Amino acid sequence: MATTYRRTPTKAELRRQRMEELINFPLDWVEERSGLVGGVRYFLFRNVPSDINWMQTLGSAALTAFLVQAITGVILAMYYDPSASTDPHTGKPVAWESIVNITDHLTMGWLVRGMHKWGASVFIILMFLHMGRVFLFGAYKYPRELNWIIGVLILVMGMMEGFTGYLLPWDQTAYWASVVGINLNGTAPFLGPWLAQFLRGGQEISGETLTRFYSLHMLVIPGAIIALITLHLYLVIRLGVTSPPWSKDAAGMEPEEAEADGRRAGLTRPVPRPAGASAMQAEPGGRE
Amino acid sequence: MAAIPKEKPSRTDEARAEFARYKADVKARGKPFYPYAMFHDTIMSVFVVVVIVSLAVIWKWTAFGPHHDPLHKGLLGGEVAQPADPGTTSFVPRPDWYFYFLFYLLRIFKWPESVFLGTIGIPTIALVLLIMLPFLDRRRVRRPSARPVAMVAAVLTIISMGVLTWKGATAKEALASEIKQDIPNWVKAEHLPPGALPGARLFASAGCTNCHTYNGAGGSQLGAPDLTAIGTRNLGVPTQIRHLQNPGSVTPGSPMPSFASLGPQRLRQLAVFLEASKGGK
Numbered sequence: 001m002a003t004t005y006r007r008t009p010t011k012a013e014l015r016r017q018r019m020e021e022l023i024n025f026p027l028d029w030v031e032e033r034s035g036l037v038g039g040v041r042y043f044l045f046r047n048v049p050s051d052i053n054w055m056q057t058l059g060s061a062a063l064t065a066f067l068v069q070a071i072t073g074v075i076l077a078m079y080y081d082p083s084a085s086t087d088p089h090t091g092k093p094v095a096w097e098s099i100v101n102i103t104d105h106l107t108m109g110w111l112v113r114g115m116h117k118w119g120a121s122v123f124i125i126l127m128f129l130h131m132g133r134v135f136l137f138g139a140y141k142y143p144r145e146l147n148w149i150i151g152v153l154i155l156v157m158g159m160m161e162g163f164t165g166y167l168l169p170w171d172q173t174a175y176w177a178s179v180v181g182i183n184l185n186g187t188a189p190f191l192g193p194w195l196a197q198f199l200r201g202g203q204e205i206s207g208e209t210l211t212r213f214y215s216l217h218m219l220v221i222p223g224a225i226i227a228l229i230t231l232h233l234y235l236v237i238r239l240g241v242t243s244p245p246w247s248k249d250a251a252g253m254e255p256e257e258a259e260a261d262g263r264r265a266g267l268t269r270p271v272p273r274p275a276g277a278s279a280m281q282a283e284p285g286g287r288e
Numbered sequence: 289m290a291a292i293p294k295e296k297p298s299r300t301d302e303a304r305a306e307f308a309r310y311k312a313d314v315k316a317r318g319k320p321f322y323p324y325a326m327f328h329d330t331i332m333s334v335f336v337v338v339v340i341v342s343l344a345v346i347w348k349w350t351a352f353g354p355h356h357d358p359l360h361k362g363l364l365g366g367e368v369a370q371p372a373d374p375g376t377t378s379f380v381p382r383p384d385w386y387f388y389f390l391f392y393l394l395r396i397f398k399w400p401e402s403v404f405l406g407t408i409g410i411p412t413i414a415l416v417l418l419i420m421l422p423f424l425d426r427r428r429v430r431r432p433s434a435r436p437v438a439m440v441a442a443v444l445t446i447i448s449m450g451v452l453t454w455k456g457a458t459a460k461e462a463l464a465s466e467i468k469q470d471i472p473n474w475v476k477a478e479h480l481p482p483g484a485l486p487g488a489r490l491f492a493s494a495g496c497t498n499c500h501t502y503n504g505a506g507g508s509q510l511g512a513p514d515l516t517a518i519g520t521r522n523l524g525v526p527t528q529i530r531h532l533q534n535p536g537s538v539t540p541g542s543p544m545p546s547f548a549s550l551g552p553q554r555l556r557q558l559a560v561f562l563e564a565s566k567g568g569k
Contacts, residue, residue, distance in 0.1 A: 047318030048325050056325075057332035064333035068340055084372070096371040103367050104352070114344025118364070122340050124386045135421075135442055138430030142303040145422035152419050159386065166384050173382060175372035176545070180381040183543035184394075186536070187407045204374070204546065240314055245430035251318065252310025 042237075049243040049251040055133045056241060062126035063229065065119055069161075072116040073218060079106060082214040084170060084207030095170035095210060120162055127155050139242045147235040154228045157221055164217035170210060178213075179205055303428055375549045380498045388456025389449045395459070407543070467492040470505045477503055477568050478516075480561070487561025490554055494547065502565070512544070517567025528559035 009017070031037035079102050083094040090097065102109040131151060134140055140148035167178040182205065186196030201208030243250035297305070319325075343364065350362030359366055383391050390411060397406035417424070425438055432439055471488050474480060480488060491497070497506030501514045523531075530537060532555050535544035547555065 044322040044326070045320045047314045048321050049314055050317060050319045052325060054328060054332075057328050060329040061332045061336045064336045065340070068337060093371045096368065099368055110348045110352075111341070111344055114347050115340050118343035118347065119340045120384075121386065122336060122343070126336070132442075132446075135438070136432060138425075138432075138435065138438075140422045141425070141428065141430065142300075142422075143307055148422050149419055152415075156415070162384050162386060169368050170372045171369035172372055172376075173369040175374070176381040177383045179545045180543055181383060181387075183536075183545065184407050187404065187543060189408070192408070240310065242310075242430070245432065251313035252306050253313075254306070254309070 046237065046240075048241055049247075051243050051247040051249050051251075052241060053244050055136075055244075058126060058130040058133050059236070062123060062130050065123035065126050066225065066229065068115060068119045069123060070222065072112045072119065073222070075112050076102065076116055077218055079109070080168065080214075082168065082211050084210045093170050095168065099169045099171075120165065124158055124162065127158055131155065137242055137245055144235070144239055144242075147232060147239065150228055150232045150235070154225060154232065157225045157228065161217060161221050161225070164213040164221065167210065167213045168217065175205065178209070182209075299426065299428065306428060376495075380495075385453065385457065389452035392452045392456035392459065395455075467497050467505050470503070474503050478565055479568065480564050484561040484564035487557040487559070487564075490550070490558050491561055494550060494554075494558070496558075499544070515562065515565060517565065519563045519565040520567060523563070525556065525559045525563055528562050529555045532558060 027037050079098060081094050081098040085094055086092065087094050087097055099113070103113050104110070106112075134148065134151070163178075163181060167174045182196050182199050185199065186192050188195065197203075199209065199212065200206070201212050243252070347362060347364040350364065351360055352362070352367045359368075359370065393410060394406040397404075425435075427435075429435065468489065471485075471492060474488060475485070491502070496502075496515075499512035500506055501512075501516070503516050527538060529552075531539065532546075532550070533548040534546055535542040547558075550558070
């Protein structure tokens with residue numbers, strides 16, 4: 001509502017108004033051309049059910065773990081060398097040497113690699129916990145079926161990140177786990193042998209396999225994960241998060257359902273709730 | 289066109305009505321995401337980052353902080369293992385821990401009849417069921433107490449994955465030095481001719497027993513068959529050599545790696561040993 005001045009505004013008031021316009025100018029400029037400011041405002045100030053609980057932070061926790069992987073991964077990519085050829089001076093594979101170099105000689109390199117290595121496990125654990133929470137809450141039901149499927153795809157992609165990233169240090173553990181892992185892929189009917197051949201880039205695991213895994217690990221799969229997470233979040237914002245199903249005040253509960261719950265909980269006088277209004281908003285004390 | 293009056297609203301109608309009620313409820317008496325939910329999310333995210341940094345610190349300080357040896361193992365494993373060497377095969381294939389459940393599943397099924405179930409069959413079925421979950425469970429009720437089938441299925445899944453992961457983590461690794469001491473027993477039990485001895489030593493040290501069992505020794509990994517009586521199948525030395533060089537060419541789809549790097553002489557010794565292994569008959 002615009003304030004209508006009865007008198008002419010003072011100089012101080014005019015100056016203040018001009019300052020506000022100046023500060024808001026960049027935001028207004030962006031908003032007028034993209035609507036993004038309104039989008040962010042909607043994201044931040046949209047309502048969520050008042051009874052959401054700590055378990056519902058697991059999704060954002062998994063996102064945080066993914067961001068840690070993305071940031072540490074970018075830094076590692078600056079120093080890692082995906083080459084299986086042998087360094088003529090030391091007789092060791094170049095990829096293996098670059099990993100040892102990152103861990104032992106780069107300033108804070110051990111921290112970046114350590115966070116990437118252990119962040120992977122944390123990311124996987126958090127995705128499983130988040131999935132468990134969604135299952136427990138029955139939050140995969142109408143209208144959130146599609147978001148459940150997207151979530152499962154993110155989990156599969158996350159495990160593929162684990163599989164491809166495991167080979168990159170090019171040590172014995174990595175090498176032989178990948179030999180067997182790829183051979184197991186090869187036992188699948190129809191596409192299996194083709195897939196194994198594609199992953200290896202030939203008959204044997206070689207330097208070509210290493211560059212293939214590196215490309216998949218830092219370009220293809222993360223790209224897919226980022227796209228899927230964007231879709232996932234879009235649907236979360238569009239459809240909203242569910243109340244815990246055992247909540248006495250769950251959003252969307254039928255009035256008689258709420259009443260039955262109240263009786264079960266030992267409340268002698270369940271508060272009837274007209275659709276759209278709430279007990280919290282009811283006038284205290286009542287009017288008689 | 290007059291609509292046909294419905295006796296009872298369909299499940300879809302009920303679900304739509306519930307979602308409309310949910311939207312109205314959240315609008316009327318929810319709380320804004322910022323700052324309430326975002327506050328909790330932020331605390332949780334900070335906690336996650338702290339956990340990741342702590343793991344990295346523990347890994348560094350117990351493995352290579354004071355040791356300066358890239359191969360020293362700490363509480364959370366070593367910095368890195370020896371460089372990859374396609375020439376040595378005496379290495380136990382071990383995936384990252386979150387693949388242990390798949391890895392151990394392969395020990396339950398025996399090659400070659402049913403191992404397909406462990407490698408592709410069960411994981412594929414599990415993944416399809418997981419994706420299809422919202423369409424398999426279409427009831428509207430969300431309270432766990434009203435979903436006994438779903439809850440029991442979830443608990444069984446968690447238990448089986450937990451057990452498989454645990455078994456995979458504690459699976460015994462076959463050590464070449466221990467296996468070698470077993471060779472005299474093999475000679476007695478299998479009536480091995482002296483010509484088979486070099487092959488027996490090779491068998492114990494080249495990594496075969498990482499996956500295969502022989503006379504009770506070794507670890508059965510990845511569904512690899514017991515080789516105590518492999519000689520009774522009379523495959524012949526040339527076939528055995530061909531199999532060792534390229535397992536897939538003799539047993540299509542075999543997950544076994546190629547042992548061609550051992551060279552023709554040692555491959556022949558191995559093949560002679562395998563052909564001589566008649567299970568004591």
